[in-house]
Structure formats: structure tokens, C-alpha cells
Amino acid sequence: MVESSAPRRTRIQLEKRELILEAALEVFSTNGFRGSTIDQIAEAAGMSKPNLLYYFRRKEDIHETLMQRLLDTWLAPLRELDDIGDPLTELRNYIRRKLEMARDFPRESRLFANEILQGAPRIMPMLEGELKTLVDEKANVIKGWMRAGKIARTDPWHLIFSIWATTQHYADFDVQVRAVLGPDRGGDGRFEDAARFLEQLFIDGLKPKN
Amino acid sequence: MVESSAPRRTRIQLEKRELILEAALEVFSTNGFRGSTIDQIAEAAGMSKPNLLYYFRRKEDIHETLMQRLLDTWLAPLRELDDIGDPLTELRNYIRRKLEMARDFPRESRLFANEILQGAPRIMPMLEGELKTLVDEKANVIKGWMRAGKIARTDPWHLIFSIWATTQHYADFDVQVRAVLGPDRGGDGRFEDAARFLEQLFIDGLKPKN
DNA sequence: CAAATTTTTGACCGGTTGGACAAACGTTAG
DNA sequence: CTAACGTTTGTCCAACCGGTCAAAAATTTG
Known part of the structure; x- marks a missing residue:
């Protein structure tokens, strides 16, 4: 079986993704999906918006x-x-x-x-x-x-x-x-x-x- | 007692405001406040956005x-x-x-x-x-x-x-x-x-x- | 070290949104 | 009829939003 489409992740990838998910949970749960902005999540995660989009390419992915x-x-x-x-x-x-x-x-x-x-x-x-x-x-x-x-x-x-x-x-x-x-x-x-x-x-x- | 700040309304005002509120209930209840747009409500009420804003000056007022x-x-x-x-x-x-x-x-x-x-x-x-x-x-x-x-x-x-x-x-x-x-x-x-x-x-x- | 790779950022873009505004339209009273 | 008033709409704007991109910075690898 071939290595499937699961992207390989570095240590930093894993850590930052966790950070983003934690921040997104906070933001999404209080504002809903459409009521939340990528900027809000990025700020809560302590990073810039393009940086966040480097780890999750779309808001929906988060x-x-x-x-x-x-x-x-x-x-x-x-x-x-x-x-x-x-x-x-x-x-x-x-x-x-x-x-x-x-x-x-x-x-x-x-x-x-x-x-x-x-x-x-x-x-x-x-x-x-x-x-x-x-x-x-x-x-x-x-x-x-x-x-x-x-x-x-x-x-x-x-x-x-x-x-x-x-x-x-x-x-x-x-x-x-x-x-x-x-x-x-x-x-x-x-x-x-x-x-x-x-x-x-x-x-x-x-x-x-x- | 003076006539208080309640705006006087014509028959059309009362009818259209009801129409808007009914449409807004439908839209707000399924999309949430931030997830709803004035355009959506206006369309559901069968009128143009500026016309809706003539009856309710702000989205929040609705x-x-x-x-x-x-x-x-x-x-x-x-x-x-x-x-x-x-x-x-x-x-x-x-x-x-x-x-x-x-x-x-x-x-x-x-x-x-x-x-x-x-x-x-x-x-x-x-x-x-x-x-x-x-x-x-x-x-x-x-x-x-x-x-x-x-x-x-x-x-x-x-x-x-x-x-x-x-x-x-x-x-x-x-x-x-x-x-x-x-x-x-x-x-x-x-x-x-x-x-x-x-x-x-x-x-x-x-x-x-x- | 230096090259290769990964991470971060500022600048930017097209589309959407809430709302303003003036002009046009309709209605009603004199 | 016409002036006054209420209603409707097209156009416009500034802010916001999701997402792109190229280039800089940091890190890893050899």
C-alpha cells in the first residue's frame, strides 16, 4: 500500500497546528463559524494570518x-x-x-x-x-x-x-x-x-x- | 405627558415592518446574527436593501x-x-x-x-x-x-x-x-x-x- | 560552513458587507 | 393641478474578509 495523501508533518507543524486548533475552538465556540474571522483565530493563536494559513489552507479546514x-x-x-x-x-x-x-x-x-x-x-x-x-x-x-x-x-x-x-x-x-x-x-x-x-x-x- | 420618542407610523410602515421582521426571523434563526446579511433579509422580504434600511436603520435594530x-x-x-x-x-x-x-x-x-x-x-x-x-x-x-x-x-x-x-x-x-x-x-x-x-x-x- | 528546506511576514487582491445618499417615484391633501 | 410628504431604488463607499504571493527569516541537513 502506498503512502496515502496524509501530509508529513514536522515537530513545529504538529505544535502550531495544536495551537491553532485550541485558539479556533475558543473563537468558533463563541462566535460560530461565520461569525469568526481568520484574523481573530490568528491573534488568539499569537501569529499572523498568512502564517496561520500556512498550516491550514482554508478556514473550513480548521x-x-x-x-x-x-x-x-x-x-x-x-x-x-x-x-x-x-x-x-x-x-x-x-x-x-x-x-x-x-x-x-x-x-x-x-x-x-x-x-x-x-x-x-x-x-x-x-x-x-x-x-x-x-x-x-x-x-x-x-x-x-x-x-x-x-x-x-x-x-x-x-x-x-x-x-x-x-x-x-x-x-x-x-x-x-x-x-x-x-x-x-x-x-x-x-x-x-x-x-x-x-x-x-x-x-x-x-x-x-x- | 408629552408624545414620547416613539416614531409615528403609517399603515404601510406597520405592514412592511412586520414583513421585514418575519423575514428576519427566518434568516437570523438559521444563520445567526453575524451569519445573516441585510441583503438576505431584504430578499426574503421581497424588497431592496435600501428600502429595508428605510424601515430599520441598522441591522441590529431588526x-x-x-x-x-x-x-x-x-x-x-x-x-x-x-x-x-x-x-x-x-x-x-x-x-x-x-x-x-x-x-x-x-x-x-x-x-x-x-x-x-x-x-x-x-x-x-x-x-x-x-x-x-x-x-x-x-x-x-x-x-x-x-x-x-x-x-x-x-x-x-x-x-x-x-x-x-x-x-x-x-x-x-x-x-x-x-x-x-x-x-x-x-x-x-x-x-x-x-x-x-x-x-x-x-x-x-x-x-x-x- | 553552505545549501536546502521550512517557517514567517507584509503587501496585495477580489468579493462581500453594512450603510449613506440623492434622485426618482407614488400618494395624498388642498 | 400641484405642493407636500412618504416610499423606493441605483449608485456609491469604506471597512472587512478569505485567501494569494513573493520574498525574507529561520531552521534543518549535509
């Missing part, structure tokens, strides 16, 4: 590279959802891991949200392919738990959606969450509060115990 | 007007949440109304999401003022229900967040939802499925009944 990396790590928690172990515990852990990702990687979450909001023009094939396959697979795992009476019967797909929605909300709508909670409760503790609340919601719902 | 209108209708369901009636029913109705809004006004939802995602630069005062006041007030209503043993004790603020997140998800992440559900289940029925699922989630959680 975004694409960023997106490819993101998707792998972003779906890792769902991939880990496994049939071994207690179902309720397994789901609780999935929710916790997703919430930790919203806390630790809010920029990645916003980058993804931005892309989806605008109709996912650049990652549509991946949504209909890789993502759908993964979700269908995990939905079947959850269906098995329901048939075994381990968790209540409900729609597994919408269950997954609701976990995505509630956890990513703390990254994507962070400013709103902090504004509403106020300076007292909007501090670092809000993720622990959210974790406690979500666990209770997903396990027991709102019906009083009696 | 966005601001749109945002002000949005916020009133957007928070209406929460305002209706009332102390009269059965708490669980009241919450169930709130969730249903919010989900209907995600179904019937997805553009408004995306416009709002776009603004929050970018750090809410134009509506921050409203989040810390009007919105926080309203949410605090309703959180106290919910707290009353908890004290009375009508619903399980939990964090009312995060409860409200979770309702926002799960319902708006079906507007903001619509393309992802449809891609994952596929052509069979991603059709018009998805909102009924979501309504059923969310009701069960919020009332009973996932713990099996036995």
Missing part, C-alpha cells in the same frame, strides 16, 4: 479538523454505556459523565450546538450514519433492560435525547443558568446541584414518595 | 426588535404556571405547552438559543432582571408544593432548567433528532412520542414499577 476530533470524544460516554452491571447504575453513570463533560468541555459542547443549530451542514452524513447507528444500538440495550423489568418501559431514543438535552444545557446555556441562579448559587456548586437534581429526576421523577 | 417581542411570548407559559390546581397537573401542562412552542415556533427557539450560545451580549440585563425575578417567583411556588407534600422535594430552579432543556431540544436540535430517529420515526409523530416520554420521565422517573 473547522473540519476540530469537528472530527470533537465527535470522537463527544460520543465516548455513550459508547461506554454497557450491558454489564446494574441498568439504573449504568444510566446514572452515563448522566454523570455527560454532565462532567458539559462542565469540563463547555467550548466543545457549544461548538457542536452551533453546528446543529445551523442545520448541521457539515456533519449531516455523520449524524445519519455513525451517530444513528450508535444510538440505535444503545437503544436496543436499553430496550433489553426494559424487557427484563430492570427499568420502566419508555422510549429509549427520547430517553437518550433527554439526557443529552439536560446535561448539555449546562454548557450551552451557561450564561442563562448563571444569570438565573444569581451570584450566590451560580458559582462552582451549580454542577453538583445539577447532578443531584438530575439523578433524582431520572430515577424517581417528581411524584411524591408518600 | 434583531433587537425581534428579541424584545420574542421574550414576551417565550416566557408566557412560565407566567401561566399558577398555584391553583393540582401541582403535578400544573407541571404537566407547563411541559406540554413548552413542547408545543418548540413544535410551533422553532425559529423563535433557535433565535433565542443562538443569542444565549454567544453569551447573550444583547439580552444579559433582561436575563439577570426580568427572567431571574420570574423564575425565582415560580421556584417559590414550586417550593410551596414540595412543602405541602404535593410533589417530591428537589431543586426547583434546576427543575425549570430541565423542562426548558428537554422541550427546547426538539426545536434547537431538530435536525439531529430527525437524523437519529430516521425517516420512519422522525416524521410528524415525534412530538407526540416526546410528549408521552417527557410526561412519564418527569412524573415517574425510570425506576421500575414492580
Whole structure:
């Protein structure tokens, strides 16, 4: 097999490309793709625009590279959802891991949200392919738990959606969450509060115990 | 009291301004503020760019007007949440109304999401003022229900967040939802499925009944 | 060292964008 | 009819943006 089209990279290439991707993540996630300029990214990366374009020849290339990396790590928690172990515990852990990702990687979450909001023009094939396959697979795992009476019967797909929605909300709508909670409760503790609340919601719902 | 600074408007002014706002909602909600051009909005409204600028002197003025209108209708369901009636029913109705809004006004939802995602630069005062006041007030209503043993004790603020997140998800992440559900289940029925699922989630959680 | 290669930069370009402006057009009231 | 007023448009501009290019600077290689 021939050496494919993957360009060979020097040490500097690798380092600078990382620098640019880090800067681009910051800029893209707060301004969106069209709202961000190459100059902004270059300045955030501490280099001139033509220099940046030496490492990524087009603005879209940066975004694409960023997106490819993101998707792998972003779906890792769902991939880990496994049939071994207690179902309720397994789901609780999935929710916790997703919430930790919203806390630790809010920029990645916003980058993804931005892309989806605008109709996912650049990652549509991946949504209909890789993502759908993964979700269908995990939905079947959850269906098995329901048939075994381990968790209540409900729609597994919408269950997954609701976990995505509630956890990513703390990254994507962070400013709103902090504004509403106020300076007292909007501090670092809000993720622990959210974790406690979500666990209770997903396990027991709102019906009083009696 | 003197006639305040509100400009007087002719019939045509009122009609054309509506036309522009409708077109701008369409364009802004799919491309974001910076991603939208005055030309796009003008074309969607069926007029020339200078003509549009005769009715709104700056691009930002359109966005601001749109945002002000949005916020009133957007928070209406929460305002209706009332102390009269059965708490669980009241919450169930709130969730249903919010989900209907995600179904019937997805553009408004995306416009709002776009603004929050970018750090809410134009509506921050409203989040810390009007919105926080309203949410605090309703959180106290919910707290009353908890004290009375009508619903399980939990964090009312995060409860409200979770309702926002799960319902708006079906507007903001619509393309992802449809891609994952596929052509069979991603059709018009998805909102009924979501309504059923969310009701069960919020009332009973996932713990099996036995 | 010197040659070869990689990296960095300033200057530049064509296209787009938000917005200004004056002139043309249409409408209405006297 | 005509003057006044409201509406529409073609033209123009300065700023911005993505991207090119050639040449300079730095680094690696022999």
C-alpha cells in the first residue's frame, strides 16, 4: 500500500497546528463559524494570518479538523454505556459523565450546538450514519433492560435525547443558568446541584414518595 | 405627558415592518446574527436593501426588535404556571405547552438559543432582571408544593432548567433528532412520542414499577 | 560552513458587507 | 393641478474578509 495523501508533518507543524486548533475552538465556540474571522483565530493563536494559513489552507479546514476530533470524544460516554452491571447504575453513570463533560468541555459542547443549530451542514452524513447507528444500538440495550423489568418501559431514543438535552444545557446555556441562579448559587456548586437534581429526576421523577 | 420618542407610523410602515421582521426571523434563526446579511433579509422580504434600511436603520435594530417581542411570548407559559390546581397537573401542562412552542415556533427557539450560545451580549440585563425575578417567583411556588407534600422535594430552579432543556431540544436540535430517529420515526409523530416520554420521565422517573 | 528546506511576514487582491445618499417615484391633501 | 410628504431604488463607499504571493527569516541537513 502506498503512502496515502496524509501530509508529513514536522515537530513545529504538529505544535502550531495544536495551537491553532485550541485558539479556533475558543473563537468558533463563541462566535460560530461565520461569525469568526481568520484574523481573530490568528491573534488568539499569537501569529499572523498568512502564517496561520500556512498550516491550514482554508478556514473550513480548521473547522473540519476540530469537528472530527470533537465527535470522537463527544460520543465516548455513550459508547461506554454497557450491558454489564446494574441498568439504573449504568444510566446514572452515563448522566454523570455527560454532565462532567458539559462542565469540563463547555467550548466543545457549544461548538457542536452551533453546528446543529445551523442545520448541521457539515456533519449531516455523520449524524445519519455513525451517530444513528450508535444510538440505535444503545437503544436496543436499553430496550433489553426494559424487557427484563430492570427499568420502566419508555422510549429509549427520547430517553437518550433527554439526557443529552439536560446535561448539555449546562454548557450551552451557561450564561442563562448563571444569570438565573444569581451570584450566590451560580458559582462552582451549580454542577453538583445539577447532578443531584438530575439523578433524582431520572430515577424517581417528581411524584411524591408518600 | 408629552408624545414620547416613539416614531409615528403609517399603515404601510406597520405592514412592511412586520414583513421585514418575519423575514428576519427566518434568516437570523438559521444563520445567526453575524451569519445573516441585510441583503438576505431584504430578499426574503421581497424588497431592496435600501428600502429595508428605510424601515430599520441598522441591522441590529431588526434583531433587537425581534428579541424584545420574542421574550414576551417565550416566557408566557412560565407566567401561566399558577398555584391553583393540582401541582403535578400544573407541571404537566407547563411541559406540554413548552413542547408545543418548540413544535410551533422553532425559529423563535433557535433565535433565542443562538443569542444565549454567544453569551447573550444583547439580552444579559433582561436575563439577570426580568427572567431571574420570574423564575425565582415560580421556584417559590414550586417550593410551596414540595412543602405541602404535593410533589417530591428537589431543586426547583434546576427543575425549570430541565423542562426548558428537554422541550427546547426538539426545536434547537431538530435536525439531529430527525437524523437519529430516521425517516420512519422522525416524521410528524415525534412530538407526540416526546410528549408521552417527557410526561412519564418527569412524573415517574425510570425506576421500575414492580 | 553552505545549501536546502521550512517557517514567517507584509503587501496585495477580489468579493462581500453594512450603510449613506440623492434622485426618482407614488400618494395624498388642498 | 400641484405642493407636500412618504416610499423606493441605483449608485456609491469604506471597512472587512478569505485567501494569494513573493520574498525574507529561520531552521534543518549535509
